[in-house]
Amino acid sequence: MEKGETKALKYEPVIGLEVHVELNTKSKMFCRCSADYFGKQPNTHTCPVCLGLPGALPYINEQAIDDCIKIGLALNCQISEKSLFERKNYFYPDLPKGYQISQYRWPLCVIGHLTLEDGQVIRINRAHMEEDTGKLTHQGSETLIDFNRSGVPLVEIVTEPDFTNSSQVKDYAKKLQQIFRYLGVSNADMERGDMRLEANISVRPKGQVELPNHRVELKNINSFRFMVAAIEYEIKRQIEALEKGEKLFQETRGWNEDKKCTYVQRSKEDAHDYRYFPEPDLPELFQGTKKVQQLKDSLPELPWDMVERFEKLGLKKSDAQILAESKELGQFFEAAVEYGKEYDVTSLQIANYLINRRESSMDIAEVINNIMSRIKGVVTDADVLEIWAKEVLTENPKFVETYKKGKTTVIMALIGAVMKKTAGKADAQKAKEILEKLLNYA
Amino acid sequence: MSDLTSLTLVQTIKALQDKQFSEEELNKAYLDRINSLDPKLNIFLEKKKNTRGIPAAIKDVIVTKNIKTTAGSKILSNFIPPYNATVVEKLLEQDISILGKTNCDEFAMGSSGENSAFGPTKNPWDLTKVPGGTSSGSAVAVASDSCVFALGSDTGGSIRQPASLCGVVGLKPSYSRVSRYGLIAAVSSFDTIGPITKSVDDAALVLDWISGSDNFDSNCKNEKFTFRPRGLEAGIKGLKVGIPKEYFGEGLEASVKKVIEDAIKKLEQLGAEIVEVSLPHSQYALAAYYILNPSEISSNMGRYDGIRFGSDRQDFGEEVKRRIMLGTFALSSGYYDDYFAKAAKVRTLVKQDFEKAFTSVDVIVGPVSPTTAWNLGEKIDDPLTMYLQDIYTISANLAGIPGLSVPCGFVDSLPVGLQILGKQFDEETILKVGIAFEQATDWKKEKPKL
Numbered sequence: 001m002e003k004g005e006t007k008a009l010k011y012e013p014v015i016g017l018e019v020h021v022e023l024n025t026k027s028k029m030f031c032r033c034s035a036d037y038f039g040k041q042p043n044t045h046t047c048p049v050c051l052g053l054p055g056a057l058p059y060i061n062e063q064a065i066d067d068c069i070k071i072g073l074a075l076n077c078q079i080s081e082k083s084l085f086e087r088k089n090y091f092y093p094d095l096p097k098g099y100q101i102s103q104y105r106w107p108l109c110v111i112g113h114l115t116l117e118d119g120q121v122i123r124i125n126r127a128h129m130e131e132d133t134g135k136l137t138h139q140g141s142e143t144l145i146d147f148n149r150s151g152v153p154l155v156e157i158v159t160e161p162d163f164t165n166s167s168q169v170k171d172y173a174k175k176l177q178q179i180f181r182y183l184g185v186s187n188a189d190m191e192r193g194d195m196r197l198e199a200n201i202s203v204r205p206k207g208q209v210e211l212p213n214h215r216v217e218l219k220n221i222n223s224f225r226f227m228v229a230a231i232e233y234e235i236k237r238q239i240e241a242l243e244k245g246e247k248l249f250q251e252t253r254g255w256n257e258d259k260k261c262t263y264v265q266r267s268k269e270d271a272h273d274y275r276y277f278p279e280p281d282l283p284e285l286f287q288g289t290k291k292v293q294q295l296k297d298s299l300p301e302l303p304w305d306m307v308e309r310f311e312k313l314g315l316k317k318s319d320a321q322i323l324a325e326s327k328e329l330g331q332f333f334e335a336a337v338e339y340g341k342e343y344d345v346t347s348l349q350i351a352n353y354l355i356n357r358r359e360s361s362m363d364i365a366e367v368i369n370n371i372m373s374r375i376k377g378v379v380t381d382a383d384v385l386e387i388w389a390k391e392v393l394t395e396n397p398k399f400v401e402t403y404k405k406g407k408t409t410v411i412m413a414l415i416g417a418v419m420k421k422t423a424g425k426a427d428a429q430k431a432k433e434i435l436e437k438l439l440n441y442a
Numbered sequence: 443m444s445d446l447t448s449l450t451l452v453q454t455i456k457a458l459q460d461k462q463f464s465e466e467e468l469n470k471a472y473l474d475r476i477n478s479l480d481p482k483l484n485i486f487l488e489k490k491k492n493t494r495g496i497p498a499a500i501k502d503v504i505v506t507k508n509i510k511t512t513a514g515s516k517i518l519s520n521f522i523p524p525y526n527a528t529v530v531e532k533l534l535e536q537d538i539s540i541l542g543k544t545n546c547d548e549f550a551m552g553s554s555g556e557n558s559a560f561g562p563t564k565n566p567w568d569l570t571k572v573p574g575g576t577s578s579g580s581a582v583a584v585a586s587d588s589c590v591f592a593l594g595s596d597t598g599g600s601i602r603q604p605a606s607l608c609g610v611v612g613l614k615p616s617y618s619r620v621s622r623y624g625l626i627a628a629v630s631s632f633d634t635i636g637p638i639t640k641s642v643d644d645a646a647l648v649l650d651w652i653s654g655s656d657n658f659d660s661n662c663k664n665e666k667f668t669f670r671p672r673g674l675e676a677g678i679k680g681l682k683v684g685i686p687k688e689y690f691g692e693g694l695e696a697s698v699k700k701v702i703e704d705a706i707k708k709l710e711q712l713g714a715e716i717v718e719v720s721l722p723h724s725q726y727a728l729a730a731y732y733i734l735n736p737s738e739i740s741s742n743m744g745r746y747d748g749i750r751f752g753s754d755r756q757d758f759g760e761e762v763k764r765r766i767m768l769g770t771f772a773l774s775s776g777y778y779d780d781y782f783a784k785a786a787k788v789r790t791l792v793k794q795d796f797e798k799a800f801t802s803v804d805v806i807v808g809p810v811s812p813t814t815a816w817n818l819g820e821k822i823d824d825p826l827t828m829y830l831q832d833i834y835t836i837s838a839n840l841a842g843i844p845g846l847s848v849p850c851g852f853v854d855s856l857p858v859g860l861q862i863l864g865k866q867f868d869e870e871t872i873l874k875v876g877i878a879f880e881q882a883t884d885w886k887k888e889k890p891k892l
Contacts, residue, residue: 048525052745054518055505055527055624057659089741089773098744145749275773277782280631280738282660 011203011242013235014211015163018198019176021155021186022132023067029131029153030058030101037148038192050151052096057281064153065108065129067185069287069295071155072109072127074179074302079292083108085129085279090272093145094134102156103128104276108285116171123160130154155185161200161211166231170224173197178303182327190223197227202248203238214238214248219265221255230255233262306330313337313347322355329354332362339364345371356387380427382434385418388426389434392417403439411435446471447587448889451644454496454590465494472497472541476588479892483564485579485588486542487512495539499589501580502543503550503626504635506530509540513626514548514558514576516757517746527624528659529593529635529652536651541589544579548759550597550628551739552576553831555604556822557761564818565608566890567856571815574604580638581608586892591639591648595625597632598731599810599835602847605638606810606859609849609888611876612638613645616866617842619664620649621656627742629735632839641886642848642876646674649869667869674870678878679713681871684803688724689834694812701851701858702809705879708850709807712878719799719806723791724837730788731836732829733772733781740769764825793841796863805875806863809834810847814856838863846872849885857888 028035031049048056069079083106087099112124132152137144157176163169177195180188188195198219202212216234221227234253241248252266301309303324310320310333324330333354337347349371370384379385392414393400399417402410411432418431446463457463463471469492480486487502488510500506503513505523507530512518530540547557555578556562563578565571566586573582577594581604584592594601596614605612613636620635627633637648646669654666685706690699710716743766748754758766772781799806811831821828838845843866850860860879864872880886 048523052750053505053523053525054511054513054521054626054745055523056525057623059658059660087741089744091744091747093747093749096745096750098747099741273775275741275770275775275778277737277741277773277778280629281627 010206011239012206013164013201013203013231014161015165015169015231016161016200017159017163017169017172018200019157019173020196020198021071021157021176021180021188022194023064023153023155024184024186025061025063025067025153027061028151029061029064029129030151033151035152037152040148042144042146042148045148046150050096051147052098052150058101058279060282060285061153065285066295067153067183068108068127068129068155069292070183070185070299071157071180072112073292073296073299074183075109075112075114075124075127075157077109077112077124077127079109079287080106081287081289082106082284083287084284085282086276087279089275092133093143094136094150096134096147096150100131100133101279101282102130108287114172114175116168116175118168118171120162120164120168122162122168122172125158125160127155127157130156166228166235169199169231170228173224173227175303178325182300182302184300193222197221197224199227199231201231201234201238203235203242212248213250215250216248216262217252218262219252219254226255226257229260230262233260237262300327310351313351315348315351319351319355323351332364336364336367340368340371343368343372352391353387356390379422379425380430382430385426385431385434386438388418388421389431389438392421393435393438400439411439447475449590450641451496451591451639451647452641458496465496469493469495469497469539469541472589475586476542479586479588482569482892483566483582483586483588484561485544485563485583485586487514487545487560487579488543490540490542492539492541495537496590497541498533498538499541499544499580499583499592500530501546501577501592501594503546503595503628504530504593505624505626506540506543509543511543511626512560513550514546514560515759515762516559517753517755518626518751519559520752523624525624527635528621528656530624532652532654533593542583544577544583544592546578546580547576547600548762549626549739549743550576550595550600550633551761551765553599553603553828554816554818554821555579556818557759559757559759562818565815565856566892567609568815570817571856572607572818572820574607574811574815576600577604577612577638581605581610581612584608584610584638584640585890587640587889591637591644593635593648593652594638595628596634596636596835596839596845597628598735598839599832601634601636601638602810602835602845602859602861603831605847606849606861607815607857609852609857609859609885609890610638610640611642611645611849611880611886612636612847612859613649613869613873614838614845615649615653615667615869616664616844617839618659618661619653619667619844619867619869621654621659621662623656623658623662627738629738629839630742631738632735634839642846642873642880643669643671643674645846645876646671646869646873664867674874674877675881676874677713678709678875681714681805681875682717682803683709683714683875684717684719684799684806686719686721686724686799686806686808688721689808693830693833694809695814695853697853698809698811698813698858701853702860705850705860706807708879708882709875712882714875717803719803721792721795721799721806721837723788723795726788727792727837727840728829728833730785730792731832731840732768733785734789734840736765736767736769737772737782737785738769739765740767740773761825789840792837796837796841796843796865800865804864804871807875808861808863810859810861811835814853814858834861842866844869844872846876848876848879849888850879850883851885852888857885
């Protein structure tokens with residue numbers, strides 16, 4: 001065991017996550033401007049309200065409220081019968097009113113949970129409604145402001161500090177993304193900024209129950225991969241500092257991808273006092289049990305339900321998860337199964353075929369046709385053969401290793417596997433060529 | 443017609459229908475009058491020449507499309523709004539022409555009109571006196587016959603108090619009766635837009651025009667007020683008029699008190715039953731008001747951050763800066779519960795005081811202001827004394843109820859207004875009392891000599 005690992009064993013990371021997701025409603029949160037701002041001419045989707053002009057007032061977009069409730073319900077939250085908007089006051093050029101309309105003491109959705117792949121249950125503290133800010137672009141010494149994004153509905157989902165490693169964070173974030181897309185409430189595209197992650201991270205000696213006061217907030221990180229890297233880095237940095245007896249500070253840090261390290265963006269002394277108070281321009285929100293029930297009933301099937309159904313068709317959980325990764329692929333699979341029944345093509349055969357392609361923009365008839373020719377006769381189609389070859393390679397890692405070590409005769413065993421898999425229907429010569437190609441380029 | 447500008451709104455509409463004069467003649471008469479009076483009174487920050495419509499003056503905190511709107515502040519000295527306030531749209535539908543934008547205390551903060559960045563408006567009854575505030579220009583425009591009627595805004599008394607000090611009618615509607623969309627916010631939970639007029643029926647008519655729900659103000663989901671002249675003129679026989687003992691104590695000038703007591707006697711003569719009531723939390727209202735008011739103001743002023751309106755924050759006047767500081771402090775973490783949350787509780791108690799009183803009376807009557815108009819410059823360096831001028835008006839804003847100021851007499855040639863407060867959304871009854879009083883007295887015939 002290396003020395004670093006021994007040290008790491010003495011500590012455990014405590015991580016909480018804040019996720020912002022932009023809703024894909026037609027209009028903005030508090031005005032009638034189009035919320036579809038991405039790639040549009042700057043400052044064309046604006047009005048007195050989202051520009052914060054004197055005298056303008058917010059007017060609630062009910063669709064956004066419903067979408068926020070749907071997210072809450074999918075995360076097993078309680079929907080607050082009474083909630084209200086508050087003003088979060090701070091100055092920034094992208095914030096035209098000098099405050100953001102958000103929720104603080106009385107959020108719309110509270111106390112939920114989401115179970116991760118490793119069984120860890122992540123408690124959700126809240127899912128609340130707020131508005132997005134404008135966007136700044138720095139050009140040389142000038143800063144340009146685009147208010148097209150100002151006032152786009154944003155839902156913030158905050159967890160309790162229940163994560164203990166970076167892969168849990170990644171799993172959670174991916175699951176959220178999947179949920180948003182299943183619900184159809186957001187495109188949840190990280191690169192476009194539809195979905196943004198902030199992690200609160202600290203490490204504490206194992207066994208310690210209370211939270212350390214040197215929490216670091218990781219901000220402005222726009223990919224799952226960078227978030228994982230930043231968390232890993234922080235865990236290491238904090239453990240090393242604690243081992244050296246150094247004092248850690250509560251601060252906000254960003255991720256430098258070039259240097260592969262986190263860096264201080266803001267120290268605690270510079271932290272804002274947001275002076276929250278109830279937004280006087282908006283009435284309190286009331287959610288009746290009937291409305292909440294209606295929204296609950298209207299929820300589409302969620303990923304885990306689809307996986308369960310696919311498992312009942314005889315699929316392995318991992319395969320079912322691949323097919324249910326997106327709602328579209330899952331639905332395509334189901335349609336193909338239905339279509340395939342007529343031709344005695346089984347759901348397993350369809351699953352195997354689709355898993356290797358993972359795309360939903362195919363023609364169902366063509367898919368079934370390909371599978372059938374694969375079942376019936378000698379198959380010479382390079383695309384189809386390649387799929388089988390890939391399957392065989394994945395299933396026989398030892399043979400691949402042997403081949404790569406130079407003992408190329410093992411190719412015969414792999415061809416045999418392809419033939420076996422296809423009940424002798426594959427064109428052996430072509431299968432050999434494809435296998436060789438895959439092995440040499442892998 | 444030389445006295446065409448002395449007609450009330452209702453009279454003007456009738457005269458136009460009877461073709462006694464044309465809209466063009468009407469507009470010209472007012473424009474001529476403004477041109478001769480405004481240099482003396484400093485009413486208008488922006489004037490517009492029209493040939494059509496009934497000329498009205500709009501307080502400069504209400505945005506008007508393509509007409510400069512400054513809120514009396516240097517910060518907005520170049521702001522030309524790209525949109526109309528809902529009330530302005532509604533007036534335009536009634537063929538009202540905007541004669542001009544009226545001077546006011548900066549962002550509607552003050553009680554004398556002296557906080558305008560563009561110099562104070564003068565009281566037409568005595569040019570050395572303040573006109574009251576913050577709807578100073580609107581009140582003076584009406585009092586000096588410089589418009590047919592005006593719109594003001596009332597956050598703590600800003601319609602009623604200048605109406606009282608200038609001898610005209612001022613109506614603060616119930617909170618959320620009139621859309622605030624386009625009203626430059628001072629205190630969002632107190633602000634109301636209302637008419638300042640030459641007669642009570644004028645106020646009722648304008649309220650009919652500007653009230654009603656609006657899809658641009660989430661709080662404004664109420665029915666419009668409907669002006670029914672016959673109902674309003676039904677008299678006040680048997681009506682119960684509450685007199686709050688808290689409104690007649692220390693601080694109320696004896697001469698003003700006398701005028702108010704005479705007015706109450708008049709109501710009694712008209713058949714009203716006078717009942718003493720108590721509003722026990724009145725003594726805390728001012729303190730609560732001056733926590734909630736600066737708190738919301740500190741947030742509402744946030745958008746004037748020097749980035750968008752071409753002016754630096756240094757351009758805020760003293761009073762605005764004072765309230766930004768007070769409010770920022772009151773909302774700071776660790777102080778919120780002691781200040782804002784506590785003041786919000788007092789607000790509820792004040793509201794409950796009124797609800798309780800209104801179980802036994804129909805309206806509550808008292809003074810608008812503890813004094814008549816004071817000298818320009820007299821109180822400007824003493825903010826606390828200035829704040830105390832609002833002592834009888836702010837409770838209505840805390841409670842969200844309607845209030846009317848009706849001329850009821852003079853002290854040393856300076857007007858005194860009678861305040862009539864009503865239940866939330868019961869403008870009908872206070873207007874009824876106002877009309878009965880107005881018809882039984884001759885105060886509205888008194889005009890300042892200019």
